[in-house]
Amino acid sequence: MEKIIDLKDAFIHELSDIYDAENQIAKALPELASACCNKQLAQGFQNHLQETEGPIQRIEDICDSLDIELHSVDCEAMEGLIKESNQIIKQMDECPLRDALLIAGAQKVEHYEIASYGCLVQWAKQLGYNEVANILQQTLDEEKSTDEKLNQLATSAVNEQAGQQKAA
Numbered sequence: 001m002e003k004i005i006d007l008k009d010a011f012i013h014e015l016s017d018i019y020d021a022e023n024q025i026a027k028a029l030p031e032l033a034s035a036c037c038n039k040q041l042a043q044g045f046q047n048h049l050q051e052t053e054g055p056i057q058r059i060e061d062i063c064d065s066l067d068i069e070l071h072s073v074d075c076e077a078m079e080g081l082i083k084e085s086n087q088i089i090k091q092m093d094e095c096p097l098r099d100a101l102l103i104a105g106a107q108k109v110e111h112y113e114i115a116s117y118g119c120l121v122q123w124a125k126q127l128g129y130n131e132v133a134n135i136l137q138q139t140l141d142e143e144k145s146t147d148e149k150l151n152q153l154a155t156s157a158v159n160e161q162a163g164q165q166k167a168a
């Protein structure tokens, strides 16, 4: 890992980490979408694939405007979260209960992103990157609204169906 000695280094490290995480999610979303039996949930994952392009492009724009380069960071946490969902898909047949677990997994991803972007917004402000802070805040708001949509899906349909499911 690169040396981190000041807040700007920490900012670049965190930005590099979330950039890798976003790219990992973008790759994983098609499989997650095709694994859902709830059509709204599948659509939600499909939509989120398009929504992921925005944050990725914004990070690239931020690098241009600050004249910084990202480090090659592997976000192992995101790797782990995606692995957990893939294990659920492998181990269980398609059903509402599996959907409920996939929503739980997706919410963990959103919360990871919310934590990362929340820190980045604060650090950008402290570093005097006010325009960059606004751009990152936009992504932070989007991640929060995705989390809220997942909440609504879970409470409206999926959890109820999952609760009705009995062991065969």
Ligand code: FE
Pocket (backbone or CB within 6 Å): 017, 018, 021, 074, 075, 076, 077, 078
């Ligand atoms: Fe990470």
Ligand code: FE
Pocket (backbone or CB within 6 Å): 109, 110, 113, 143, 146
């Ligand atoms: Fe997200």
